[in-house]
Structures are given as C-alpha cells and as structure tokens.
Amino acid sequence: MTALNPLRQSAASGLCDGLAKRLADLAVEALIDEAMLTPKPGLVDMRGSGAHTDLTWMLMCRSACALRPAFLQMAQAGSAIGDATLLRRRIGAIGREAEAAMMAATGGVNTHRGAIWALGLLVTAAARHMQRGDSADAEAIALGAGLLARLEDPGAPARTGNKGELACREHGVGGARGQARAGFPAVVEQALPMLRLARARGDGEAQARVNALLAVMAGLDDTCLLARGGRKALASTQAGARRVLALGGIASPNGRAALTRLETRMRQLHVSPGGAADLLAAALLLDRIERSADKEQS
Numbered sequence: 001m002t003a004l005n006p007l008r009q010s011a012a013s014g015l016c017d018g019l020a021k022r023l024a025d026l027a028v029e030a031l032i033d034e035a036m037l038t039p040k041p042g043l044v045d046m047r048g049s050g051a052h053t054d055l056t057w058m059l060m061c062r063s064a065c066a067l068r069p070a071f072l073q074m075a076q077a078g079s080a081i082g083d084a085t086l087l088r089r090r091i092g093a094i095g096r097e098a099e100a101a102m103m104a105a106t107g108g109v110n111t112h113r114g115a116i117w118a119l120g121l122l123v124t125a126a127a128r129h130m131q132r133g134d135s136a137d138a139e140a141i142a143l144g145a146g147l148l149a150r151l152e153d154p155g156a157p158a159r160t161g162n163k164g165e166l167a168c169r170e171h172g173v174g175g176a177r178g179q180a181r182a183g184f185p186a187v188v189e190q191a192l193p194m195l196r197l198a199r200a201r202g203d204g205e206a207q208a209r210v211n212a213l214l215a216v217m218a219g220l221d222d223t224c225l226l227a228r229g230g231r232k233a234l235a236s237t238q239a240g241a242r243r244v245l246a247l248g249g250i251a252s253p254n255g256r257a258a259l260t261r262l263e264t265r266m267r268q269l270h271v272s273p274g275g276a277a278d279l280l281a282a283a284l285l286l287d288r289i290e291r292s293a294d295k296e297q298s
C-alpha cells in the first residue's frame, strides 16, 4: 500500500491549521535562505548591499519574519476557501496588508513586494492542493498559483504607479504579473531543474542555489533591472549569467571567474536582479515543500 504523504494526511484529517503554519514557516525560511545566499551579483548578500543603498541582509531577514502572519493567513485561506474567485479576492487583500506590514517593518523600504506576490500565490496554491489531498508536487503547485494569478482581483488598483508596472509598459514585458499568470516558468523550467542538476553533479548546496539564481537571470525580463538600466543592462546581465553557466557554473574555476566579471559589470551599471531573487526564493519554497513532504514520508 502506498504510504500517505503526512502533509496530505494532516490536511485530510482536518489539521489544516498545522499545514498552514508549516507552509508559512517554509515561506519565511525560503526568504531568509535567499537573503543570506552568497555571492549574488547586484543583490544584497552576506558581503554587502550590492547595487542597493537602502537594503541590508538583516533588513531583508526582518522583513521576511514580518511577513509570516500574512503567509499564514494566505495558507489558511487556501485551505478554507473553495471558491477560487473569492479566494483570489481574499489573498489580494491579505497581500496588500502584507505590503503595508513590510513597509512598517523596514521603515518604508521595499524589500519584498515581488516576493509577497510570488510566494503568497504559491503558499495559497500549495495549501489548496494539499487540503484537497493532492501531492506536494512543485510543478502542480506553480500551475495552481498561475490559475489564481489569472483571476481578477476587484480590490486591486487599476494602476500601481510602481517602477515594475512602468517598466512593463515602457518595455512591453510581462513582469511579475506575467510570470505568475504563466505559472512561474522561470521557477519551474529554469530554477528548479538547475537546482536539481547542480546537486546531482555534486555542487555544494550554496553553489547549486547560486546557479539556480543565474538560470533565472539568464532569461527573465526583470523589471527591477529594466527600471534601473534599461534594455542594454538587461541584455548584458542575461548574457553574463548564461556565460557563467556555460562555463560550468560557480563551482568551476572558469565559471567563478566569469561571475566575478559579471559582478563588476553590474556594479558599474548599478543594476540589481531583484525579480530573479524573488523567483529564486519561490523555487526554494517549492523545493522545501517537496523535500519536507518526502522527509516526513520516509
């Protein structure tokens, strides 16, 4: 007889709150893992603030912890609200409250707006799947999150006026919304396969994660990068990330040297792949969900 996935079991037996708490913890852990991962070109890491003047890794970690109540509420909503239209409306409201909580915790600095959006949708979809008794499969959860992102949220402002939105309009890209509505292809088709490949070939865990970040950077229309550096900076960053990976990733000496060159170029351009960082955190969350289900099963 097939052993039941314990996350599924707890959901099925009505312990939805335990599942929601676990998912909220995993989301915060994924954000902290991302913030502390080093080296990350242009981004805040344990060495410094990258291309940012208002961010530090401690601020990122404080922000991550302040978001736990919102992730918990989203996971609870995902398990409790069957009607997808109502669920979309509810998590939109929680997401906007989470942005306010983030601003309060950071003194008005945007640390995680893109991450609240991506991880919020994924946590909700994961709770919805597991509550129904479906598997903790990363690809299926990302698809479910995409379905939710495509639903209309009547509470959302017609225009946010944020940099990402303006960059989408100026450069004709989908940005954070497009990525989510497509079911997070950068996570499912780039980050997670690279994470698995790098682990399988013996890269260290931190190296595998940096390579997963580079795999996202290599193809993403990152509006954080576009807003600061335009098309030229985006193309140069994508080409640099592809080069590191083509040379074997950061575990290889040539790949490591190429990463140093990429970092120098990004510093000169003063650009940061903030959207790719959020999607790495999304991949780390899905990876944690799958692994925690596997661990408890064995």
Ligand SMILES: CC(C)(COP(=O)(O)OP(=O)(O)OC[C@H]1O[C@@H](n2cnc3c(N)ncnc32)[C@H](O[C@H]2O[C@H](COP(=O)(O)OP(=O)(O)OP(=O)(O)O)[C@@H](O)[C@H]2O)[C@@H]1O)[C@@H](O)C(=O)NCCC(=O)NCCS
Residues within 6 Å of the ligand: 052, 053, 054, 091, 092, 093, 095, 096, 110, 111, 112, 113, 114, 115, 116, 117, 118, 119, 120, 121, 153, 156, 160, 161, 162, 163, 164, 165, 166, 174, 175, 176, 177, 179, 220, 221, 222, 223, 224, 228, 274, 275, 276, 278, 279
């Ligand atoms: C849909 C929303 C995310 C709102 O989007 P909008 O476009 O209005 O807002 P932005 O904040 O400008 O952009 C979204 C952020 O998403 C990240 N991102 C960028 N490109 C992509 C991509 N291709 N795919 C996925 N994600 C992407 C990115 O976030 C990171 O960058 C942030 C730093 O940004 P910013 O402060 O603007 O830039 P800096 O250069 O650092 O500024 P200065 O210091 O120079 O001043 C950082 O936070 C990273 O997270 C984009 O910035 C969403 O907010 C929304 O609609 N929410 C409503 C609630 C809701 O419906 N929730 C649903 C359930 S969760």
Ligand SMILES: Nc1ncnc2[nH]cnc12
Residues within 6 Å of the ligand: 034, 035, 040, 042, 043, 044, 045, 050, 052, 055, 060, 111, 112, 115, 272, 273, 274, 275, 277, 278
């Ligand atoms: N490590 C990081 N540095 C800068 N912006 C980010 N947004 C999300 N993670 C980030």
